[in-house]
Structures are given as C-alpha cells and as structure tokens.
Amino acid sequence: MRHRRLPVLLSTCTILFAGLVAAGDGAAQVIRSGPGACKAIAFTFDLCPVREGKGYDAPLIDSLIASRMPATFFLSGRWMATHDAEVRALLAVPFFEIGTHGQVHAHLSALDADRQRAEIQGPVTRLRTEYGNQATLFRPPYGEYDDLTVEVVRSLGLQFVLWNVVSGDPDPRLSRTRMRESIRAAVRNGSIIVFHANGKGPHTRAVVEDLYQDLVVNLGLQPVTVTELLKGCEPERSHDTVERSR
Ligand SMILES: [Zn+2]
Numbered sequence: 001m002r003h004r005r006l007p008v009l010l011s012t013c014t015i016l017f018a019g020l021v022a023a024g025d026g027a028a029q030v031i032r033s034g035p036g037a038c039k040a041i042a043f044t045f046d047l048c049p050v051r052e053g054k055g056y057d058a059p060l061i062d063s064l065i066a067s068r069m070p071a072t073f074f075l076s077g078r079w080m081a082t083h084d085a086e087v088r089a090l091l092a093v094p095f096f097e098i099g100t101h102g103q104v105h106a107h108l109s110a111l112d113a114d115r116q117r118a119e120i121q122g123p124v125t126r127l128r129t130e131y132g133n134q135a136t137l138f139r140p141p142y143g144e145y146d147d148l149t150v151e152v153v154r155s156l157g158l159q160f161v162l163w164n165v166v167s168g169d170p171d172p173r174l175s176r177t178r179m180r181e182s183i184r185a186a187v188r189n190g191s192i193i194v195f196h197a198n199g200k201g202p203h204t205r206a207v208v209e210d211l212y213q214d215l216v217v218n219l220g221l222q223p224v225t226v227t228e229l230l231k232g233c234e235p236e237r238s239h240d241t242v243e244r245s246r
Contacts, residue, residue, distance in 0.1 A: 099137030
C-alpha cells in the first residue's frame with residue numbers, strides 16, 4: 001500500500017532535500033536533535049506570548065537554577081515586551097541559552113517572505129538593541145514552517161531548531177506521570193525536548209525534576225544547551241555540570 005503515498009512522500013522529500021542542500025552553508029538545516037554519539041540532551045523551553053496569567057513559570061526557573069541545569073529558552077518578541085525583568089533574569093544565568101521564537105507567534109507558512117522575515121527578526125533585533133544579546137537560534141511558532149522560512153532563517157544567520165521529543169506540557173489532560181513516562185521512553189542520545197516556561201504547563205516543573213532524576217542522575221545523560229549539543233561531546237564541561245548538580 002505504500003506506493004499510494006508516493007506523492008506525499010515525494011513532497012516531504014523535496015522539503016527535506018531543499019533543507020539539506022541549503023544546509024551546505026551551515027545555517028539552514030532544520031535541527032531536531034544533536035549527535036547520537038554524545039550522551040547529552042537539551043531541555044528547551046518556549047516562551048510564547050500569553051493572554052492571561054503571569055506568563056512566567058518562576059518556580060520552574062528557580063528549580064533549574066538550583067540544580068544548575070543548562071537549558072535553552074526560545075523567547076517571542078511579544079512575550080519579551082511585557083517581561084523585561086524576566087528577560088534580564090534569564091540572560092544573567094550563565095548556563096542558560098537564549099534563542100528566539102518569532103515576534104507575535106504567527107503561523108509562518110501563511111505569510112509571504114517579507115512578513116516572515118519581520119516576524120522572525122523582531123525578537124532578534126529586540127534582544128540585540130535592548131539587551132546587547134546576539135541570538136543565534138530560532139524556533140518557529142507551532143513548529144510550522146515552509147521552504148521560505150528555511151531560506152529566511154538561513155539569510156538571517158540563525159540556526160533553525162525544532163525538537164525530537166514533545167513533552168505536551170500545555171495539555172491539561174496529560175498527567176505528570178504520563179508525561180514523565182512518555183518523555184523517558186522517547187529520549188535518545190542527542191535529544192532535544194520541548195517544554196514551555198510561560199506558565200502554561202501545570203506539571204512542567206515537576207516533570208523536569210522527575211526527568212533530571214531519570215535521565216541525568218540515573219542514565220547519565222548530560223543536560224546541555226542546544227549550542228553545546230550541536231558542538232558535540234564536551235566531556236570536561238559535562239562532567240563539571242554533573243559534579244556541580246549534586
Ligand atoms: Zn510557541
């Protein structure tokens with residue numbers, strides 16, 4: 001029956017192939033995970049804009065800091081506009097990395113190239129001008145993109161970061177135990193796990209603490225930032241992280 005799906009497969013391959021070709025210059029590859037040879041994983045947290053609530057999971061951030069857990073955050077421009085103190089707090093933590101997540105959390109594939117560029121560039125510009133930070137990572141809102149997005153991200157010199165493990169943490173029907181077990185079952189060497197730090201995940205902090213025990217302490221997987229993960233194994237730094245975490 002597989003041949004019936006050929007047109008779909010072809011179009012998927014076309015996208016993948018376009019990405020791989022563009023990846024030749026080093027910036028356009030759509031990244032879902034790091035090298036499988038490294039016993040390292042990246043915990044990542046999106047900061048999508050919120051309509052109500054604080055929009056910031058302070059207990060989660062405090063917990064990450066207390067365990068000295070490297071983490072990568074993807075900040076939307078609209079979220080940054082109402083969370084100046086929180087942006088500064090995240091930037092001040094040396095083992096946190098800051099990436100961007102679009103200006104208004106738009107569906108990028110519905111936009112033309114100019115509007116995609118404006119959406120992607122918004123928080124990059126804000127980070128540079130307001131905070132003196134040069135972002136190098138981008139994650140598209142909803143994980144949605146098309147060939148234009150890949151090209152725009154490449155032209156802006158950003159790395160295009162998705163994930164290969166979904167926590168599903170904003171889903172109120174997902175229990176702490178179920179989330180912990182599904183993530184633990186899906187994680188491999190080099191995995192990038194997506195969570196939210198905007199307060200929309202009722203169990204995010206608890207699950208991250210559970211996974212710290214399961215994956216870091218018990219399995220010996222090193223938590224690293226996305227940039228560190230993509231650089232490959234760095235035993236000295238990883239070892240240091242574990243020592244300090246205990
Ligand atoms: Zn988002």
